[in-house]
Each structure stands twice: as structure tokens, then as C-alpha cells.
């Protein structure tokens with residue numbers, strides 16, 4: 001066995017190993033792996049390694065991220081993220097995972113990271129450790145990682161014969177964005193949700209987004225709230241549709257979403273989600289996921305139920 005640098009030319013083996021270990025709950029597509037790892041400016045190669053056996057088969061890998069994208073958005077510069085660590089089942093308990101993690105942690109620390117988070121990286125696969133991988137969570141605890149709470153993915157299925165109605169609001173327009181809204185939407189993101197959601201919106205337009213993935217709430221032409229909606233026509237495989245291959249029918253996704261703090265508590269949040277649902281349904285989607293949230297009561301009002309659970313872990317170096 002030896003440890004070698006993560007390389008895009010081993011992509012087929014990386015996806016194959018991922019799917020051998022995780023495909024029942026998290027089926028990987030090559031396109032998604034490339035998008036979220038090799039095309040991410042924040043991939044941190046000094047902390048990303050593969051373990052190969054004596055026949056040169058990939059038997060494990062670790063992928064790390066550090067914020068390196070030159071896009072001027074506020075992102076935590078002291079974080080190092082582990083996007084994923086996996087060791088083939090038949091190669092476990094031989095110290096390979098420890099070796100990979102140790103190399104990644106050392107490189108992240110040397111680069112200035114003071115906190116390591118499991119998942120939740122820019123262009124993440126997992127918000128944190130899937131709850132069903134209990135042994136992995138325990139293993140990370142043994143490596144000094146601390147549990148900090150839960151996150152959830154939610155899911156709802158709709159009867160194709162029952163239409164979802166577009167909500168109405170007094171004094172607020174509900175619109176599907178067009179490319180003309182790009183400037184105003186980016187202004188809103190920068191002022192109200194600077195950081196990750198702003199970054200994801202900038203990337204969306206860079207990847208050729210036309211606006212159809214955003215429902216906007218506008219007061220006198222000014223954006224006061226948004227809901228991102230995703231399907232298989234979207235220019236980016238967004239986080240709530242990562243696991244669409246689990247279903248034979250198309251999967252849609254709701255989120256991110258947010259309302260300007262001065263406009264909250266007026267029913268706008270609920271309305272923008274309902275507008276997102278109605279829009280996705282008018283596009284032929286009858287199954288919708290909402291990912292990486294802790295506000296399950298809010299979405300519960302619209303019939304969403306827990307689908308996946310994640311346990312958050314971090315380590316201070």
C-alpha cells in the first residue's frame with residue numbers, strides 16, 4: 001500500500017470506490033464528483049490523497065478544501081474542510097484512514113487552518129457525517145472531533161393530479177427571475193446574505209444561469225426575498241438534487257432561501273417556498289428535496305418530512 005496525490009485521471013476509480021461504499025444512500029455521478037471536487041477552486045491538493053494497494057487499485061481517499069477562490073466574498077479563512085474520507089470496507093482496520101487523515105490535517109494546519117470541519121465545504125457532498133455512519137462518527141470522535149449538532153435533508157412527494165397553486169401577497173410581487181434580475185439579485189445577496197449563498201449565486205451566473213432557478217419577492221422592484229429552485233435542467237447540480245439518481249422520477253430541490261430581516265414574520269418566507277414548489281411542479285416535478293437545514297418545523301408546515309440526518313463535527317487545531 002502507498003499514499004499518492006489525488007489525481008483527476010483516477011476519477012473513474014474514485015467514483016467506483018465511492019459507489020461501492022455509499023451508493024445505496026448517496027449514489028455518485030462522475031459529473032457531480034468533477035463539479036464539486038476537481039472543478040472547485042477551493043480543492044486543497046496538499047491535503048488530498050489516495051491510498052493504492054500493491055496492484056495500484058485505489059482503496060481509499062481523502063479530499064480537503066481551503067478557501068482559495070479569488071471571488072471577493074466573505075468566507076472563513078481559518079477553516080479547513082474534509083470533503084470526504086473513505087476507505088474500502090475490506091481494507092479497514094489497517095490504519096489507512098488514520099494515515100490519510102493525519103496527512104490531510106498536517107497539510108491544513110501548515111497552511112494556516114485552525115478549525116477543521118467534516119463536510120460543509122464549498123461545493124460539499126455532505127453537510128456533515130450522515131447519521132447512519134455511526135462508526136465513522138465514533139472514529140472521528142477518537143481523532144479529537146467534537147459533535148456540535150444535527151442537520152437534516154427533507155423530502156415531500158406530490159400527487160401528480162393535484163396542482164400546486166402560486167401564492168399571492170399584498171404589495172409584494174412574486175416572480176421567476178430572468179437574466180435582467182442578475183444585478184439586483186447579486187446586490188441583495190451581497191447585502192443580506194454575504195458569504196456562501198452569495199458565492200453560490202455568483203457561480204450560478206458564471207455557469208450560464210439565466211435566472212429560472214430563482215423565485216424572487218420584490219417590493220417596488222427591489223428584491224426582499226428569494227428561493228432557489230433546482231431540477232435536472234439547471235446549469236449546476238445543486239445540493240438538493242445531488243442524490244436524484246435514487247429516484248426513477250425527476251427530483252426537484254428547494255433552497256437556499258431567505259427573506260430580508262426587516263421583512264420577516266409577515267408570511268413572506270412561507271410564500272416564497274410555496275411559490276418555489278408551485279414553479280417546480282409546473283415544470284413536471286412531483287418529488288422535492290430540501291437539504292441541509294435545522295428548521296424542520298418551518299418546512300413541516302408545508303408537509304416536508306425528515307429524509308436524511310447528519311451529525312456535525314469539528315476539531316480545533
Ligand SMILES: CC(C)(COP(=O)(O)OP(=O)(O)OC[C@H]1O[C@@H](n2cnc3c(N)ncnc32)[C@H](O)[C@@H]1OP(=O)(O)O)[C@@H](O)C(=O)NCCC(=O)NCCS
Nearest residue numbers: 257258259263264265266267268269270271293295297298
Ligand atoms: C426562514 C425564513 C426564510 C422565514 O421567513 P419569514 O418571512 O420570517 O417566515 P414567515 O413569516 O413566512 O413564517 C411563516 C411561519 O413559519 C414560522 N417560522 C418562521 N421562521 C421559522 C424558523 N426559523 N423555525 C421554525 N418556524 C419558523 C413562523 O413562526 C410562521 O408560523 P405561523 O404561520 O404558525 O405563524 C427567514 O427567517 C430567513 O430568511 N432566515 C434566514 C435564512 C434561512 O435560515 N433560510 C432557511 C435556510 S434552510
